[in-house]
Amino acid sequence: MEKGILRKKVVWEKIAKMLCSKGFSVNGDQVNGKWKTLMRGYKSVKDNNKKSGAGKKSYEFEEVLDELFENDPIIKPVLTLSSTDNNKKSATATDKPDDEEIATPKPAKKPRKTTSADIVDTIKQYLQESKQHQEDTIERQERMHKDRINAYKGVEDALRSFLAKK
Secondary structure (H helix, E strand, O other): OOOOOOOHHHHHHHHHHHHHHOOOOOOHHHHHHHHHHHHHHHHHHHHHHHOOOOOOOOOOOHHHHHHHOOOOOOOOOOOOOOOOOOOOOOOOHHHOOHHHHOOOOOOOOOOOOOOHHHHHHHHHHHHHHHHHHHHHHHHHHHHHHHHHHHHHHHHHHHHHHHHHHO
């Protein structure tokens, strides 16, 4: 019987198997790395958008991740504490000489075998399947409880009728 708590490594392996069944060649560590990269970008955008005066950024998977983490205290903390550090110096565009401001084109990246969208979709599917499994388990446990209660009531009724005859 499966325990209610799974280790992250087991979850990543299950998701990797799901991706493999869809034709992707990945392992749990690769899925974990991709997830960390997705979360790093997502948290960076969320943190940036909370700051006053910062230009609004968007993230390719922001809506999907918002849906997944709408009540997650890691993303939307219930309470935050802060202190101001006046010693930090912020960099401005005037800190750089004019010749450093010229952007150099980045080399083209080689195409990936799995995309972030594939990982997000598979994790979303895994979470839905896990939720369904959990609901089925709860339903089965409630049904077993009711059956057990009915059995005890039957035994109680039999004992009452036996004692009433004496």
